[in-house]
Amino acid sequence: EAGVTQFPSHSVIEKGQTVTLRCDPISGHDNLYWYRRVMGKEIKFLLHFVKESKQDESGMPNNRFLAERTGGTYSTLKVQPAELEDSGVYFCASSQVQGGAFFGQGTRLTVV
Amino acid sequence: SQQGEEDPQALSIQEGENATMNCSYKTSINNLQWYRQNSGRGLVHLILIRSNEREKHSGRLRVTLDTSKKSSSLLITASRAADTASYFCATDALSGYSTLTFGKGTMLLVSP
Numbered sequence: 057e058a059g060v061t062q063f064p065s066h067s068v069i070e071k072g073q074t075v076t077l078r079c080d081p082i083s084g085h086d087n088l089y090w091y092r093r094v095m096g097k098e099i100k101f102l103l104h105f106v107k108e109s110k111q112d113e114s115g116m117p118n119n120r121f122l123a124e125r126t127g128g129t130y131s132t133l134k135v136q137p138a139e140l141e142d143s144g145v146y147f148c149a150s151s152q153v154q155g156g157a158f159f160g161q162g163t164r165l166t167v168v
Numbered sequence: 169s170q171q172g173e174e175d176p177q178a179l180s181i182q183e184g185e186n187a188t189m190n191c192s193y194k195t196s197i198n199n200l201q202w203y204r205q206n207s208g209r210g211l212v213h214l215i216l217i218r219s220n221e222r223e224k225h226s227g228r229l230r231v232t233l234d235t236s237k238k239s240s241s242l243l244i245t246a247s248r249a250a251d252t253a254s255y256f257c258a259t260d261a262l263s264g265y266s267t268l269t270f271g272k273g274t275m276l277l278v279s280p
Contacts, residue, residue, distance in 0.1 A: 062210075089267065099211075099256060099270035112267060147211055149268075157268060159203070161210030 058082065060160035062148050068166045074136040077163045081130070081150030087111075088131050089157065090123060094144040102146075105131060138167045174257055174271045182279055187244045189274040191257030192237075198260050200233055201268070202242050206253045214242075214255075247278045 063078045081088045090102040102121070103113035107128035116123070120139070125131040135142055145164050151157040174191045181187055191200070202214040217224045217233045217240065224231045230243040244251055254275050258268040 091268070091270070098272040099258075101267055101269065104267050149211075157201075158213065159211040 060148055060150050060158050062146075062160035062163050064163060065161060066164045066166070068168060069138055071140055071167055072137045074134065075138055075165060077133045077135075077146050077148075077165070079131045079133070079148030079150075079160060081148070082152075082158055085150035085152045085158075086128070087151040087157075088125060089149040089151075090131070090133055091147040091149065091159075092144050093147070093162075094141070099147065102133075135165070138165075140167050143167045174255070174274045176274055177272065178275045178277070180277045180279065181247055183247060183249055185247055185278075187247050187251070187276055187278070189242045189255050189257075189276070191240045191242070191271060193240075193257075193259045193269075194238060195259075197235075200231075200240050201258045201260075202229075202231060202240075203256045203258060203270075204253045205256065205273070211256070244276075247276075249278050249280050252276060252278045 061080045067075050069075050086107050088105040091099050092102055093099040101115040103116055103123050104111045105125045108125050122134045143166050145162045147159050147162045149157040149159045174189055197219055199216050199218050201216045203211045204214055205211050215226045215229055215231050217231050219235055228245045233240045254273040256270050256273040258270045260268050
C-alpha cells in the first residue's frame with residue numbers, strides 16, 4: 057500500500073512568488089492534515105480536512121495560505137505571495153481512525 | 169501552554185549506549201506518539217502508546233507513559249549511528265480526531 061506522498065520534495069522560490077504543494081493521502085483516509093516546521097521550531101498544525109471539508113483551520117498563519125481538497129482525495133496548499141518566513145518543511149498526514157496518522161516525507165520550502 | 173515538550177533538546181552519546189528522551193504535556197490525551205526525523209527526510213512514526221497503557225516496546229525502543237505526571241519517555245537501547253535524528257513526541261487531545269501537537273524535539277547524535 058502506498059504511503060502519504062508529497063510533491064515536490066523541495067522547492068526554492070523567490071519572495072513574492074506563488075508555490076503550490078501537493079499531498080496524496082493514503083487511499084481511503086478521510087482525514088488529511090497539514091503541518092509545518094519552521095527552522096529550529098516545533099512542528100505546528102496548520103489545518104485538518106475531513107474528506108473535502110475543512111474541519112479545523114485554526115493553525116493557518118494568514119490569508120496567504122490556501123488549502124484545498126477537492127473531491128476529498130489529494131490536497132493542495134498554496135502560498136501566495138510567499139514570504140521569507142514561510143520557509144520550512146511542510147508535512148502532510150492522513151488517518152482513517154483516531155491516533156493513526158501517517159506522515160509524508162515533507163516538502164522543504166525555501167523562500168529567497 | 170505548549171504540549172509535548174521534549175527534553176533534553178540535544179543529546180550526544182556513543183554507539184552502544186542507551187538514549188533516554190522525555191516528553192511532558194499539559195492536557196488530557198488519547199494517545200502519545202513518538203516520531204523520528206532524519207536530516208532532510210520526513211517524519212517516521214516510531215510508536216504509539218494509548219492513554220490507558222503504561223509501557224510499550226518495539227524492537228530497541230521502549231516507551232513509558234505516566235498520565236498522572238503527564239509525561240512520557242522514549243528509551244533507545246544499544247544505540248547506533250543510524251539512530252542520529254530528531255525525535256518528537258506528539259499528543260492528540262480528546263477531540264476525536266488525530267490533530268497532533270508536537271514539541272520542539274530532541275536532537276540525538278550517536279557517534280561511532
